[in-house]
Amino acid sequence: MTRGLTHYLREAWKKPDRDIMHGRLIAWRAGDAITKVEKPLRLNRARALGYKAKKGFIILRVRLKRGGRKRKRAGVKGRKTRKMTIRKTLKMNYQWVAEIRASRKYENLEVLNSYKIGQDGKYYYFEVIMVDPSKNEIKNDRVVGWISNGTNKKRAERGLTSAAKKSRGMKGKKGKSPEKKVRPSLRAWDRQGK
Numbered sequence: 001m002t003r004g005l006t007h008y009l010r011e012a013w014k015k016p017d018r019d020i021m022h023g024r025l026i027a028w029r030a031g032d033a034i035t036k037v038e039k040p041l042r043l044n045r046a047r048a049l050g051y052k053a054k055k056g057f058i059i060l061r062v063r064l065k066r067g068g069r070k071r072k073r074a075g076v077k078g079r080k081t082r083k084m085t086i087r088k089t090l091k092m093n094y095q096w097v098a099e100i101r102a103s104r105k106y107e108n109l110e111v112l113n114s115y116k117i118g119q120d121g122k123y124y125y126f127e128v129i130m131v132d133p134s135k136n137e138i139k140n141d142r143v144v145g146w147i148s149n150g151t152n153k154k155r156a157e158r159g160l161t162s163a164a165k166k167s168r169g170m171k172g173k174k175g176k177s178p179e180k181k182v183r184p185s186l187r188a189w190d191r192q193g194k
Helices: 005-014 018-030 043-048 094-105 162-168
Strands: 034-037 057-065 110-119 123-131
Touching (some): 018 110, 057 094, 057 110, 110 162
Antiparallel strands (some): 034 057, 057 123
């Protein structure tokens, strides 16, 4: 059976060439945390998530620091050392955080979707598909035209993207077991769900 380009791209990304990825990771590490790129690196994944090579679609590469979420607390002096940091675990996956950061940098664009492109010892790297809802090419598109609707503003911040829904535990809708207290919202269950 003859296989298309998408099949071979998918197979190549299952086990990427180490030398090529090593060079890429070095260059990405030296660059900015959020970088606009000309075309997606994982073309098959981007197309599956809604990307089209037309006006209005923008791809951003986002770099995120790995590891714990321990952060310094601002303005705390004359206290115990252990009280000077915030040790709470952020209940968001890295992909969702990457989408939020991309959305905040480019406020006129909306996040369509995202996917992972690599990681090293210090960082995770994601590509985020952004869409300009004001473009006529997007408004008239039958597949992604819905994103121009006003109700879809700030999708990443509101947790409406695919990665955000997965992190919130909203993917499985079947079954009403009492331990899965994430629907209709965490606030409705007094934050018991996660």
